[in-house]
């Protein structure tokens with residue numbers, strides 16, 4: 434007897450049936466995003482054979498050099514989502530302004546934001562990368578859609594997830610009822626449920642931060658990492674391990690899988706910016722996933738999901754993962770203010 438598999442489609446249908454946890458339109462939206470991720474996964478896998486590596490010769494609104502795959506992934510997500518009738522508009526790391534669903538297609542109530550290819554610096558070196566996405570509903574009382582509709586705090590997300598393109602392609606999703614993981618079965622051509630009720634252990638001995646920026650960090654971050662590095666001889670009285678993949682999507686996937694703490698804090702390189710990572714399509718969806726798995730996420734001052742955005746490409750300081758470690762970092766910031 435073959436073992437029973439639950440496809441993403443079946444999982445979503447069951448979520449819809451279960452007290453109408455997700456409306457039909459949202460189910461369709463998530464299926465379309467998953468289909469786009471599948472397509473991106475195939476493009477990523479082609480590598481040099483598909484001429485998808487290297488830079489595109491352009492920059493995004495944040496002044497970052499765009500890779501060919503950044504642009505391909507962005508186009509795949511737009512093309513897949515614009516015609517279904519479930520969306521009002523989209524926003525992406527790779528587009529300056531919002532993308533309105535063209536008038537030739539029906540319009541829906543949902544807003545989709547994404548980082549089409551996170552970890553761009555890892556594309557050409559064959560290290561895990563991914564797509565991050567976040568879904569909101571627009572204010573039903575308002576006609577039309579504008580950038581202001583996207584500036585909602587993360588706690589108002591109705592779905593969030595990512596797809597990591599690594600040794601396996603794994604889609605990770607929350608609709609506010611825990612976190613589920615789906616692995617792409619390339620023989621079936623569909624995502625199959627491989628883990629439900631994902632839980633991040635409250636304690637950890639593994640941290641992730643770009644150590645090359647140490648001299649630029651604020652004192653509370655230095656204190657935290659310094660204490661980790663002192664191991665059993667230091668105040669923490671235990672040894673810590675360090676991992677840094679430099680693709681947030683892959684670092685967060687490790688944390689959802691076995692715990693840990695991930696930090697991309699404010700630093701003195703660009704003192705007027707709150708950090709490197711973007712609030713709307715990187716920090717918010719990851720923070721919700723982490724909270725749904727029992728972890729915590731803050732920006733060294735407040736819960737990330739409570740931050741009121743003021744701009745589409747706004748940046749934010751990020752500390753997320755195993756609850757007790759994340760709270761310790763927050764505590765060090767509070768103590769530094771006294």
Ligand code: AHM
Pocket residue numbers: 497526548550551552553554643679680681682697709710
């Ligand atoms: P990207 O969206 O342009 O790929 O940038 C975001 C990435 C994150 O995935 C990762 O955590 C960070 O940038 C790595 O930055 P660093 O260059 O400091 O290693």
Ligand code: MG
Pocket residue numbers: 526548550551552681715
């Ligand atoms: Mg990114």
